[in-house]
Amino acid sequence: MRVRKNIATSDEGFLFNPTTGDSFSTNPIGTEIILLMKKDRTSKDIVDAICEKYDVDRALFERDLDDFTLQLKEFSLLE
Amino acid sequence: MEKQRYERPVILKMNTGLMNKFGTKTENEPVTHIESVPVKSLLSEYGSPLFVISEKQIRRNMQNAKRIFKTRYPKVRFAWSYKTNYMNAVCRIFHQEGSWAEVVSGFEYQKALGNGVPGEKIIFNGPDKTDEDLIAAAKNNSLIHIDHYDELYSLIRLSEELDLHPRVAIRVNMDTGIYPKWDRFGFNFENGQAWNALTRILNSKNLDLVGLHCHIGTFMLSTNAYATATRNLCELAWAAKERYNKMVEYIDLGGGFPSTNTLKGAYLPGTDTVPSIDQFADAITDVVLTYGFRQEEMPTLVLESGRALIDDAGYLLGTVLATKRLSDGRRATVLDFGLNSLFTSLWYEHKISPAKQHGSQTEEMVLFGPLCMNIDVVRESVVLPLLEKGDQLVVHKVGAYNMTQWMQFITMRPNIVLIDKDNNTHIIRKAETLEYIEQLEQIPDHLK
Numbered sequence: 001m002r003v004r005k006n007i008a009t010s011d012e013g014f015l016f017n018p019t020t021g022d023s024f025s026t027n028p029i030g031t032e033i034i035l036l037m038k039k040d041r042t043s044k045d046i047v048d049a050i051c052e053k054y055d056v057d058r059a060l061f062e063r064d065l066d067d068f069t070l071q072l073k074e075f076s077l078l079e
Numbered sequence: 080m081e082k083q084r085y086e087r088p089v090i091l092k093m094n095t096g097l098m099n100k101f102g103t104k105t106e107n108e109p110v111t112h113i114e115s116v117p118v119k120s121l122l123s124e125y126g127s128p129l130f131v132i133s134e135k136q137i138r139r140n141m142q143n144a145k146r147i148f149k150t151r152y153p154k155v156r157f158a159w160s161y162k163t164n165y166m167n168a169v170c171r172i173f174h175q176e177g178s179w180a181e182v183v184s185g186f187e188y189q190k191a192l193g194n195g196v197p198g199e200k201i202i203f204n205g206p207d208k209t210d211e212d213l214i215a216a217a218k219n220n221s222l223i224h225i226d227h228y229d230e231l232y233s234l235i236r237l238s239e240e241l242d243l244h245p246r247v248a249i250r251v252n253m254d255t256g257i258y259p260k261w262d263r264f265g266f267n268f269e270n271g272q273a274w275n276a277l278t279r280i281l282n283s284k285n286l287d288l289v290g291l292h293c294h295i296g297t298f299m300l301s302t303n304a305y306a307t308a309t310r311n312l313c314e315l316a317w318a319a320k321e322r323y324n325k326m327v328e329y330i331d332l333g334g335g336f337p338s339t340n341t342l343k344g345a346y347l348p349g350t351d352t353v354p355s356i357d358q359f360a361d362a363i364t365d366v367v368l369t370y371g372f373r374q375e376e377m378p379t380l381v382l383e384s385g386r387a388l389i390d391d392a393g394y395l396l397g398t399v400l401a402t403k404r405l406s407d408g409r410r411a412t413v414l415d416f417g418l419n420s421l422f423t424s425l426w427y428e429h430k431i432s433p434a435k436q437h438g439s440q441t442e443e444m445v446l447f448g449p450l451c452m453n454i455d456v457v458r459e460s461v462v463l464p465l466l467e468k469g470d471q472l473v474v475h476k477v478g479a480y481n482m483t484q485w486m487q488f489i490t491m492r493p494n495i496v497l498i499d500k501d502n503n504t505h506i507i508r509k510a511e512t513l514e515y516i517e518q519l520e521q522i523p524d525h526l527k
Contacts, residue, residue, distance in 0.1 A: 015090070022092060022093075023092075023093040024090050024091060024092050024093060025090070025091050025093060026088065026089065026090045026091075027086055027088065027089050027438070027440040027465075028086075029085070029086055029087070029088045030088035030089055030090050033088050053082065053083060054082055054083050054084070054085040055082040055083065055084060055085050056085035060467070061085075064087045064088060065088070067087075067404055068087075068088040068089070068090065070404065071089075071090050071404075071408070072090065074408055075090065075092060
């Protein structure tokens with residue numbers, strides 16, 4: 001679960017895919033997840049990090065992360 | 080360290096050149112209270128989903144409509160359209176505000192009597208009146224609006240047999256320049272049928288012609304159509320006066336004024352496109368005032384407005400059951416109310432607001448009801464904050480037709496709560512129970 005190397009990401013949640021020319025925006029949690037993915041963190045690491053920082057039930061976040069990852073795949077942002 | 084507020088991660092592809100020039104409206108402003116009562120406490124006390132009606136808003140609407148018409152024309156009478164919302168508590172508010180009752184079936188007629196409306200203040204419309212209905216209405220001196228020749232001849236026969244003298248009007252249909260033309264109710268104006276029916280009444284010994292009625296359509300967006308309808312009724316009234324020396328007491332323009340809901344497929348929201356009641360009042364009263372009637376023979380103007388007076392007094396509160404992603408990537412949100420309770424979601428793109436403050440992030444979604452049926456769609460596309468299971472929502476302008484046309488289908492119908500003038504809450508119809516649903520069923524012996 002790694003974000004493609006050529007995807008440009010900003011800290012403000014803006015993503016750009018130079019291969020297709022597509023741009024994306026994410027909310028702050030989405031940005032954090034993408035930055036963690038770029039650092040090759042595992043799903044478990046990401047769940048630990050987000051649940052540590054935010055007031056969220058672990059099961060709920062795991063489900064939301066699955067859905068978010070599915071969207072990244074749909075948009076061809078993952079390797 | 081205190082943890083930060085969570086919001087579901089979301090990513091949106093940015094598109095250019097696809098938006099309409101007005102942009103996509105985002106419903107992100109929370110509605111936390113109805114009148115001064117918190118949505119959260121309403122749902123915890125009365126369950127979800129829940130219909131809520133504001134008594135204050137009904138009275139405001141009624142007083143506003145009366146003021147608008149009465150400042151333009153001296154003799155105006157409103158008759159509450161029972162089919163729009165015939166909860167007894169709602170009807171009684173309208174009657175307290177001076178409205179008569181307008182009913183379209185024997186069942187509604189009995190409800191009006193039960194609500195204490197004197198017989199002579201009940202208008203009985205519609206194509207379905209049994210002999211028993213006609214006899215009761217005639218004996219109570221109610222205003223019987225005749226819909227077709229079969230009814231006319233039934234009434235003549237009954238009045239002769241029983242020596243009754245019913246007060247009657249005819250319903251007239253006509254071409255007012257709108258589509259579809261409602262010609263299935265009443266007698267046609269253009270082909271002379273309406274005049275023939277009038278002469279039949281005026282030549283009868285027992286029937287007393289007191290009024291003329293029309294109802295040109297529903298959710299009317301054209302004020303000109305009302306001017307045309309008024310002119311045609313005035314023409315019939317004038318002809319009856321000239322040829323039979325009989326001046327009718329009233330002309331009844333029916334209802335059909337729209338609320339500010341947005342019809343499906345409309346490009347702009349209803350709040351921007353729907354004419355105000357003032358504009359309808361101008362169109363109607365200008366015609367009557369200038370038609371040429373003498374001061375003392377000016378007919379009373381009767382209006383049977385329903386939707387425009389109740390829609391924005393009604394709310395449906397509900398809860399998110401689940402969120403999911405569809406195969407094409409769209410977000411889907413499943414709610415605990417569907418088109419079985421929110422029947423008008425078949426016609427309107429209802430405004431729906433979150434009941435609490437969410438983050439600034441929003442997403443487009445489809446809103447589904449809880450029914451295990453593919454047709455159960457509340458909104459095909461709406462932009463709302465990132466919703467989670469358990470979040471509460473408020474649907475606006477649901478006061479008209481939902482609490483009469485709702486279906487007991489798959490789930491049971493919920494509580495209806497009235498918020499009174501002092502912001503006290505009262506259940507005006509209890510949520511249904513299995514026992515209530517099954518009380519009319521009977522099981523044959525061989526299946527016991």
